[in-house]
Each structure stands twice: as structure tokens, then as C-alpha cells.
Amino acid sequence: MTTFETYLEGRKGTVLDDDLVTVLGNIAEATRQISDKLRTSALDGLTGATENTNVQGETQKPLDILSNEILLEACRKSPAVSFAVSEELDTEVAIHADGKYAVIFDPLDGSSNLDVNVTVGTIFSVIEAKTPADILKSGRGQMVAAYAAYGPQTSLVITIGAGVQIFTLNDDGVYVMTNADAKIVPDAKEFAINAARRSSWDDVVSAYVENAIDTGHNMRWVGSMVADTHRIFNRGGVFLYPADRNKPAAGGRLRLLYEANPIGFLVEQAGGAAIIGKSTILDIVPTGLHQRVPVIFGSKNEIAKISAEYNAEKVAEPA
Numbered sequence: 001m002t003t004f005e006t007y008l009e010g011r012k013g014t015v016l017d018d019d020l021v022t023v024l025g026n027i028a029e030a031t032r033q034i035s036d037k038l039r040t041s042a043l044d045g046l047t048g049a050t051e052n053t054n055v056q057g058e059t060q061k062p063l064d065i066l067s068n069e070i071l072l073e074a075c076r077k078s079p080a081v082s083f084a085v086s087e088e089l090d091t092e093v094a095i096h097a098d099g100k101y102a103v104i105f106d107p108l109d110g111s112s113n114l115d116v117n118v119t120v121g122t123i124f125s126v127i128e129a130k131t132p133a134d135i136l137k138s139g140r141g142q143m144v145a146a147y148a149a150y151g152p153q154t155s156l157v158i159t160i161g162a163g164v165q166i167f168t169l170n171d172d173g174v175y176v177m178t179n180a181d182a183k184i185v186p187d188a189k190e191f192a193i194n195a196a197r198r199s200s201w202d203d204v205v206s207a208y209v210e211n212a213i214d215t216g217h218n219m220r221w222v223g224s225m226v227a228d229t230h231r232i233f234n235r236g237g238v239f240l241y242p243a244d245r246n247k248p249a250a251g252g253r254l255r256l257l258y259e260a261n262p263i264g265f266l267v268e269q270a271g272g273a274a275i276i277g278k279s280t281i282l283d284i285v286p287t288g289l290h291q292r293v294p295v296i297f298g299s300k301n302e303i304a305k306i307s308a309e310y311n312a313e314k315v316a317e318p319a
């Protein structure tokens with residue numbers, strides 16, 4: 001039986017040094033704690049909304065705040081962590097002055113689903129960073145990307161640049177490897193998009209969705225990126241959250257650093273593709289910690305069709 005800890009130990013000397021193994025072990029423990037808190041949240045008064053709004057202008061839920069604190073504590077317990085960047089916080093948080101890794105995370109993605117008992121997740125990536133300026137590097141600079149999906153199972157899906165491994169939390173709180181080399185099938189007949197936002201889609205996305213429906217594709221939309229991503233890892237598909245054609249300056253809904261980049265790295269490592277339009281997600285050089293981008297990813301042959309249309313279009317690249 002391979003566990004998350006034995007997997008990390010076996011990869012020391014590759015991209016993993018002792019320091020990074022410690023960071024990842026502490027983050028994995030944080031996801032176990034978050035998973036536990038989610039399971040009994042309705043019993044512990046951790047449902048509903050707080051009076052607070054985060055830097056995104058979103059109303060914070062108690063578990064958003066708690067998950068964020070749990071992850072910050074994991075960073076503080078890891079001497080090699082220089083900075084933490086969180087969806088919930090305006091700026092980077094200095095952790096250890098002599099640290100060398102920045103941990104960038106969305107502590108609880110999809111938290112609008114919490115009170116309806118639908119899968120949510122933690123998304124994170126780790127990069128080398130000794131100064132705040134080092135944080136704004138393209139997604140190609142990620143050393144590690146992962147998400148924990150808190151659903152009927154708690155799954156930890158991670159890449160250290162050597163394919164994608166999936167671990168499942170057992171009754172003893174141990175992450176046991178359940179997929180040593182997860183792949184996204186290249187073809188699929190299922191797409192995920194919030195169809196209520198149809199009027200905001202660009203022509204490429206509108207044409208793709210219309211053709212998909214006309215050719216018998218199925219549609220799923222959970223409203224939780226981690227849940228939709230995990231389905232695509234399991235049976236392929238395409239996830240689309242395009243920019244709003246009526247608000248081009250907004251850039252999109254999903255955030256580059258702690259949603260698009262880690263998911264994009266995982267998807268590419270599993271043989272899928274992840275684009276914003278003409279460009280791939282991982283090639284974007286961030287302009288800010290909370291920059292939003294269009295996100296289209298999944299089965300590579302489907303993404304190739306969409307990418308070809310963007311590259312054939314004479315339209316400007318989405319902002």
C-alpha cells in the first residue's frame with residue numbers, strides 16, 4: 001500500500017527536497033482537518049454566512065475563514081514557506097523570512113455549495129519564491145499543484161511534475177494511493193458550463209456549445225470547479241468558464257494563481273489541455289495576485305477544436 005507519505009519519501013531527490021516534503025505533508029494534514037470540519041459543520045454551527053466579505057467582494061462562510069486559517073497554520077509549521085497567498089486575503093502573507101517556497105491556495109473552492117452538501121475543494125500550488133515579486137510567475141513555474149475534493153470520498157489529486165497521482169483518505173485518516181498515473185481521456189462527449197450565462201459567451205464558446213448539444217453531448221455543471229474537474233479526471237470532458245464578452249476588462253471569473261494555474265498544471269500532466277483562448281493558461285504571466293482569466297480545459301482533442309477556432313478567429317485574445 002502506497003500512502004501519500006511513502007510516495008513523497010520515494011520522490012525525495014527529484015523535484016522534492018526534505019523541505020518541500022515537509023510542506024506537502026503539513027498541507028495534506030490541513031486538508032484532513034478541513035475534511036473533518038466539513039463533515040460535521042451542520043452540527044458545529046459552521047453553516048450559513050458571516051458578516052464579512054473577502055477581497056473578491058464575496059460573502060465569507062465560516063468554513064472559508066476556518067479553512068483559510070488551517071492552511072495558514074500549515075504554512076507556519078513549515079519552515080521552508082516564505083509566503084502564503086490566499087483567495088481570502090488581499091495580499092501575500094509573509095510566513096518565514098528565510099523560506100523559499102510560496103504556497104498559493106483557494107482554501108475552500110465552491111463554498112456556495114457547502115450548505116447543500118455538494119462536493120467542494122481546496123486547491124493549492126507551490127512555487128519557489130523568496131520575495132513577493134517572485135510570486136508573479138507563469139504557471140509553468142509551479143513545482144507542485146494539487147486539489148483536495150471533499151465529497152463522498154476525500155481525494156487528494158497532486159502533481160509534482162511526474163504525472164498525476166490520486167490518493168483517497170481512509171478511515172484511519174491516511175491518504176492511500178488509488179491512482180498512480182491518472183490520465184484524462186483525449187475524447188469526450190460531455191461539457192461543463194453555466195448555461196445561464198449564455199449571453200456573455202464569445203462566438204467560439206457559443207458555437208462549441210451549440211454543436212456539442214446538436215451532436216448529443218451531455219452537460220454537467222456542479223458550481224464547484226473541483227467537483228467538475230474531478231469528474232473530468234474520471235471520465236473526460238470539457239470545463240468552460242469564458243470571459244464575459246460584455247465585461248472584457250474583468251478578465252473572467254476564475255482566478256489565475258490559485259484556480260486556473262494549479263488545475264491547468266494537473267490537467268496538462270494528465271494529458272489534457274488548458275487554455276484561455278489562443279493562449280494556454282500556464283503561459284500567462286500574472287499581473288496581480290487575484291487576476292481573473294477565462295478558463296477552458298479538459299480532454300485534449302476537444303480543447304484542440306476550441307483552440308483552433310480561437311486561433312482562426314480574428315478576435316482579440318480575451319483580456
Ligand code: P6P
Pocket residue numbers: 109110111112194223224225226253254
Ligand atoms: P457560477 C465557485 O464559486 C467557483 O469559483 C468555481 O468553483 C465554480 O466552477 C464557479 O465559481 C461557479 O460559478 O457562475 O456558476 O456560480
